[in-house]
Amino acid sequence: MDATIDNTRNSSLSLISYIIFTFIGYFIIGLSLSVLPIFIHQGLGFSMLVAGIVISLQYVMTFVMRAYSGKIVDNKGPKPAVLGSMLGFSVTGIILIMAFYFKFSPITSLVFLIFTRLLTGSAEGMIGASPINWAIMSLGEKHTAKIISYNGVACYGALALGASLGVVIVKNFSFYGLGILIIILGLIGYFFARTKENRTGKKSEEAQKSFWNVLGKVAPFGMCLALGGLGFATISTFITLYYDFHHWENGALCLSVFGILFVVSRLIFSNAINRFGGINVAIASLTVETLGLTIICLATHPYLALVGAGITGLGFSLIFPALGVMAMKTVPSSNQGSALAGYGLFIDISLGITGPLIGGVADAFGLAYIFPFSIAIVLVGLGLAYFLKMKLSE
Template identity: 55%
Template sequence: MIGASPINWAMLVAGNEHTATAISYNEIACYGALAIGAPLGVILSKNLGMEHIAIAIFITALLGLVYTSSLKPVYGNSTSEQIPFLKVLKLVTPFGICLGLAGLGFGGLSNFITLYYDYFNWNNAALCLSVFSSLFILGRRLFSNQINVKGGLNVALICLITEAIGLFLLFLAPNESLALIGAAIAGLGFSLVFPALGVEAVKLAPATNAGSALACYALFIDLSLGATGPLEGTVINVFGMKYLFLFCAIMVVVGILIVIRLMNKKQTAI
């Protein structure tokens, strides 16, 4: 609910022609919080205790609630006919699957990077997540307009290839310095996957279904992150910790193949 609602809110305020920008800046805020939160959580835990992380989260959420409650509600004004929810879900599913596959790389970093660093006896695992998030934000800030210039599928393809390269580098990294470079490249690649595919997915539904289309599409990243623990945990148990990011990279390559198929299908339709 928190993930999809603010994006839809921003889309209503900015207008459909600024969908990519609305999605991009929302995710900048989200991953900016992640970049700050990882090291901040370590500091709070070490100096004040684990329970103070929970207190900080509660206070932050309360401040967000107070702020949003003070703002005027925004409503859509489209008169186009709505289509059933399941039909919307069917329309966005191919794009959502690509997003979910790309999300496995982020999920591997956020859930297992500490264990991955510990496996190789490396230090500063939190820094790896911060570097990923920082390059994610930089990519969104510098290149989000390329979605309007080159098209969502073209940008998504470039981003997925970049993310796969970063994940392969993480898998091959012999030390923590190269692992940081791999995380940076993966973060840069993942940065525009959500808005690039999201713009294409939302276009398929009527304007009155834009919110539900976005919610259906965003559902796949939630499913991806939810499946990360058991799925990648199984990979680690069966093949070993060192193959974690190889698995993530292969999943992103599958996403690349799906995007290429979507591009061919779109070209054929034209």
């Protein structure tokens, strides 16, 4: 009994030592997530569409880097990808400082911000599935579901914590303090990764299959993920502007509440996928996410919007692992790195198109319409999930 407890504790500690890189990376991403849209729109004077496009450039680069990262993991192991990611994040801190320094010249500042977002996206693309694969290679495939779930907790928990802390840091120490913190965190992650042993998967002909071949197999589940992800992306990119539109305060708190309920859902319902099946959990999760977005849409008070954000986090929490488990079953284990990278592409697509898409809706119709639009998109995802369930039951 004691030996079993010790083994469980040791495996959990080992798992944490890998997903800590996910936490560092997404904490850095979260630090600027709440403050940059307002800085671009109000500080530099650009439209919400421009703000959305600049924010979304990160996810375009993440999309581009996913395939490259998957090949690195399959052929050279995850350590090189993690090291490159951590260094990339550190450099973004330097460029962010330059962007704030040139705030007196909006165009110059915006150019630096564009470079920051592109490099942040490259770093995110490298870190995306690398810690997951590193943990699987170290702990074994039997822990895959647990690893994906815990990695998600680290990811969205870090985003929520970083978003709230970023507002506080900018308020008290300006973007200079934010940039310095990003530089330090990236270097900490880099030097810690250097201390860990690299792992490589088994070499086989299957491991050399085209990334796009693998992508086609996971695409149906990835498309459903992308549609569901637009609700989260709308909150993460535009909630601070939405709060400002309603003359409410502490918009970033929505991201924190979202993150807290996201983590709680992962911890409480960790066995739901094994008990009820991935597609059933995905359908239930999309339904709950739709409910949360509807509450935000109808909210007449910031506290009610917080409730909506929390319910959205509760629903969105299990969509990634639920559909991810289904997607992983479509490919052999030798293509694991490429499969996870390919599946992760779809959340990048979702986050990438949200900025210009929702920004365009806001400019054309007003901020009041962004959440009704998001609800409609998530409902399409819910319909696709039902379609996949019917196809699987045939």
